[in-house]
Amino acid sequence: MKLNFSGKDLYCGFNLVAGIVPSSELKGILKGVKMVVKNKYAELIATDLEVLVKYLLPAGEGEEEGGIIVPAVRVSNVLREWAGNEVVSVSIEEGNCTLRSGGGYFKIAGEDFRQFPEIGRVETKGLVEVDGGVISDMIGKVVHAASTVKVRSMLCGVFVKVTGNDIIMVAADGNRMSSVKRKVNNADAISMDGIVAVKCLLFLQRFVSECKGILKLGMGEQRVYFAGDKGEVVSQLIEGQYPKYEELIPKENDKRVEVNRNELLSGVRMASFMTNEEYRIVKFVFKQGKLMLSSRTADVGEAELEIAVGYDGPDFEISFDPQYVIDALKVSDSDTVIIELGDGGSAALFRTGYEQIDVIMPIEMK
Numbered sequence: 001m002k003l004n005f006s007g008k009d010l011y012c013g014f015n016l017v018a019g020i021v022p023s024s025e026l027k028g029i030l031k032g033v034k035m036v037v038k039n040k041y042a043e044l045i046a047t048d049l050e051v052l053v054k055y056l057l058p059a060g061e062g063e064e065e066g067g068i069i070v071p072a073v074r075v076s077n078v079l080r081e082w083a084g085n086e087v088v089s090v091s092i093e094e095g096n097c098t099l100r101s102g103g104g105y106f107k108i109a110g111e112d113f114r115q116f117p118e119i120g121r122v123e124t125k126g127l128v129e130v131d132g133g134v135i136s137d138m139i140g141k142v143v144h145a146a147s148t149v150k151v152r153s154m155l156c157g158v159f160v161k162v163t164g165n166d167i168i169m170v171a172a173d174g175n176r177m178s179s180v181k182r183k184v185n186n187a188d189a190i191s192m193d194g195i196v197a198v199k200c201l202l203f204l205q206r207f208v209s210e211c212k213g214i215l216k217l218g219m220g221e222q223r224v225y226f227a228g229d230k231g232e233v234v235s236q237l238i239e240g241q242y243p244k245y246e247e248l249i250p251k252e253n254d255k256r257v258e259v260n261r262n263e264l265l266s267g268v269r270m271a272s273f274m275t276n277e278e279y280r281i282v283k284f285v286f287k288q289g290k291l292m293l294s295s296r297t298a299d300v301g302e303a304e305l306e307i308a309v310g311y312d313g314p315d316f317e318i319s320f321d322p323q324y325v326i327d328a329l330k331v332s333d334s335d336t337v338i339i340e341l342g343d344g345g346s347a348a349l350f351r352t353g354y355e356q357i358d359v360i361m362p363i364e365m366k
Contacts, residue, residue: 001066001092003059007085013055016210017046018072020053034116036067051200052119055231067113070097078106119234122225124218129185132208132215138169139201141180144327146198147173154240161193170245176324181355192219200235250349253340258310261337265329267305271295272322274303281363282322286311318344319363328358
């Protein structure tokens, strides 16, 4: 069996699926990429047993079918060097994969593709459609708030919910929460929700950069399914009941501040220069028309900066972990951020864009 591909197309597809191959794994077969040829397409498949990705490449006029598992890193290295070549041919025979291009070849030992683990079809109530670029943007706006503490497994994922024509993503770690809402095409009025692993969503961002266009999204009891024209991503859902995030959104904060997003981001970042890992606090002091940002850390130094803001209320003081505020502002696509405040001990609500909010708990000054 011999197939011809453009060097760029083959490298991009292979490198994409190789991105999910675990760097360290007892089961050596998982360090490979499964290549299967059928129906005039080459399927490139990889999995780490939690996330599976499949990428489709047209296989020309060849009528033969077959497959092999090839070592991901070794083949990716070869294809990277040949990515600029017009044609790279792939031959599969007798347990070997031969790559040819530019007058040279590599004959690489492979493994039986029938031994590769399979993830069966995801049984869903139906599928909704959403632009892949929208999904990628939503992931980027919330994933920073997901917990990295493994014992809090539910908070280590992102809650994804589809209801009506809305898709909502929420991430939280106990000290902050980020939420964003966008539209989907949900002709069958399907409702679904589940906790999706951060690893899956970060990989999905890479996937949609190669597979642009509409994605079909579905969820079963244990798995989530994303499919585009060039392939699909399937992942195990995180088990458990996600907290009722709506109850975490402050409803009675009576102080409202409007501030330029770039000025606030720069000010908080500069104030954070005078903090350290042991004492990471920036004080926000709101006065008529201005915000004073200050930080002071023993053996480091101190800083004070002033920013013009739209605020017409009593003097008010509150302190935050600056990184939480920076993370929220970095993914904002609005020129103006609105901050809604209650008292010094209650959560602050940052409206950082269209249907996008961040809830951040304050830090008590010692």
